[in-house]
Structure formats: structure tokens, C-alpha cells
Amino acid sequence: MQLSGKTALVTGAGRRVGRAIALRLARAGCDVAVHFHKSQGAAERTAAECQAAGARASVFCADLADAEACRRLVREVVVHFGRFDILINNASIFEAQSLDEFSLEDWERHLRINLTAPMVLVYEARDALRQARGRVVNLCDAANAHPWPTHLAYVVSKGALDTLTQVLARALAPDVNVVGIAPGVADWPEMYDAATRARLLERIPLRRAGTPEDIAAAVHFVLAEGDYITGAILPIDGGRRLA
Numbered sequence: 029m030q031l032s033g034k035t036a037l038v039t040g041a042g043r044r045v046g047r048a049i050a051l052r053l054a055r056a057g058c059d060v061a062v063h064f065h066k067s068q069g070a071a072e073r074t075a076a077e078c079q080a081a082g083a084r085a086s087v088f089c090a091d092l093a094d095a096e097a098c099r100r101l102v103r104e105v106v107v108h109f110g111r112f113d114i115l116i117n118n119a120s121i122f123e124a125q126s127l128d129e130f131s132l133e134d135w136e137r138h139l140r141i142n143l144t145a146p147m148v149l150v151y152e153a154r155d156a157l158r159q160a161r162g163r164v165v166n167l168c169d170a171a172n173a174h175p176w177p178t179h180l181a182y183v184v185s186k187g188a189l190d191t192l193t194q195v196l197a198r199a200l201a202p203d204v205n206v207v208g209i210a211p212g213v214a215d216w217p218e219m220y221d222a223a224t225r226a227r228l229l230e231r232i233p234l235r236r237a238g239t240p241e242d243i244a245a246a247v248h249f250v251l252a253e254g255d256y257i258t259g260a261i262l263p264i265d266g267g268r269r270l271a
């Protein structure tokens with residue numbers, strides 16, 4: 029896909045991986061809708077950096093736990109940019125929840141933000157995406173190869189996102205390619221201490237953590253070079269899923 033002049037919505041683009049994806053797409057010539065929920069200042073800085081790279085970029089606020097807010101977000105992006113070519117479902121929550129800590133509220137919140145929001149965003153954008161022969165990229169998780177019982181709701185939400193990626197690839201074919209990018213460690217969760225980080229590093233064959241830029245490079249690759257890739261979930265994890 030030729031990226032120049034296309035419009036991309038990146039959810040959760042104020043910080044970390046989402047920010048790196050937004051910047052990478054701006055540098056590749058996309059106009060960028062920088063979505064945020066709470067990180068308004070960071071989102072405004074991301075948009076300013078995208079503009080400095082020559083892109084049109086604006087910020088959009090939405091609580092993706094709210095399906096109506098998801099639908100409104102797509103409509104606002106279409107009105108603002110006049111087109112909608114690329115949807116990057118990056119926003120997510122990642123909270124510990126063991127079996128004994130199970131709470132229906134936390135479970136449903138994970139599913140709403142990590143699974144239902146990508147579905148509703150695709151649903152609302154489907155006509156524009158088809159017309160643009162566009163792309164959807166879902167941020168999955170390579171850790172699903174070793175499902176963590178400490179993060180039940182998160183793991184299930186991301187497992188279902190893998191399935192959603194595959195079924196949407198079929199539902200939107202042949203017009204729209206749908207791909208999953210599955211990071212291993214892309215940016216350390218802020219609550220991980222040095223000992224936890226060292227322990228996890230030992231299980232990564234490439235012996236380093238990934239970076240947000242590693243993930244952004246993979247997103248760029250599937251968009252720019254992935255015309256024959258759909259329904260695939262690419263692990264970007266330094267080999268972690270094998271060890």
C-alpha cells in the first residue's frame with residue numbers, strides 16, 4: 029500500500045507504542061488521527077511531532093470502554109480528514125487478575141477496551157475502509173503462547189483479539205487486509221521492577237527487550253509491503269514465544 033496521503037487512526041497514541049506507531053506513519057507520509065483517553069498533553073505532543081514530520085495530525089479524545097464513543101471517534105476522524113484508510117487498534121489495558129481475584133467488572137472492562145472497541149471501530153469504519161481498500165492492524169500479544177494465569181482477563185481479551193483478527197480478515201476480504209502484530213516485550217510495563225525485568229530478559233532468545241520502534245517498524249512493514257498478508261498474526265518478540 030502506498031502510504032503517502034492516507035489517513036490513519038492510531039488509538040492510544042499519546043505514549044509508548046502508540047506514539048511510536050503514529051510517528052512512524054507520519055514519517056511515511058500518512059495523516060494521523062492521534063487518539064487518547066487520559067493523556068491529552070502527551071497526545072498533543074505526539075500530534076506536534078507528526079506535524080513536524082510533515083503530516084496533518086489532530087488529537088481525538090474517546091473512552092474506548094464506551095461503544096458509542098468508539099463510533100463517534102470514527103465519525104469525527106472521517107469528517108476531519110475526509111477519508112479513513114488505516115485503523116491501528118493499539119489502545120489496551122493490562123491489569124493483573126488471578127482466578128482468586130476474579131471480578132466481573134475488571135473482566136468486562138478488559139473485554140470492552142481490548143476486544144469490543146476494536147470490533148466497534150472496525151464496524152463503524154467498514155464502509156470507509158472498504159472504499160479506501162484500507163488496512164486494519166490489531167496490537168495482539170505474543171505472550172498468548174504462554175497464557176499467564178496472573179492476568180486472566182487480559183490474556184482472554186488478547187486471545188479473542190487474535191480470533192477477531194482472523195475472522196475480520198475473512199469478513200473484509202478482498203477489500204481490506206487485517207493483520208495482528210504481537211509484541212513480546214515492547215516497552216516494559218511501568219510497574220515491573222529491575223529484578224522482574226532481568227528475569228524476563230533471560231527468557232528472550234535475542235537477550236534484549238524490544239522497543240516501541242521495533243513494533244512501529246513491523247506495523248509500517250505490514251502496511252507498506254503487506255499487500256498479500258491478511259489474517260496473519262506476526263510475533264515481534266525476540267523469539268520469546270519459543271522459550
Ligand SMILES: NC(=O)c1ccc[n+]([C@@H]2O[C@H](COP(=O)([O-])OP(=O)(O)OC[C@H]3O[C@@H](n4cnc5c(N)ncnc54)[C@H](OP(=O)(O)O)[C@@H]3O)[C@@H](O)[C@H]2O)c1
Nearest residue numbers: 040044045064065066067091092118119120167213214215
Ligand atoms: N508494551 C509491551 O511490551 C506490550 C507487550 C505485548 C503487547 N502489547 C500490546 O501493544 C499495545 C501497546 O502497548 P503499550 O504498552 O504501549 O500500551 P499501554 O501503554 O498499556 O496503553 C496504551 C494506551 O491505551 C489507552 N487506553 C487505555 N484505556 C483506555 C480507554 N478506556 N479508552 C481509550 N484509550 C485507553 C491509554 O491512553 P491514555 O493514556 O490516553 O489514557 C494508553 O496510553 C497494546 O495493545 C498492548 O496490549 C504491548
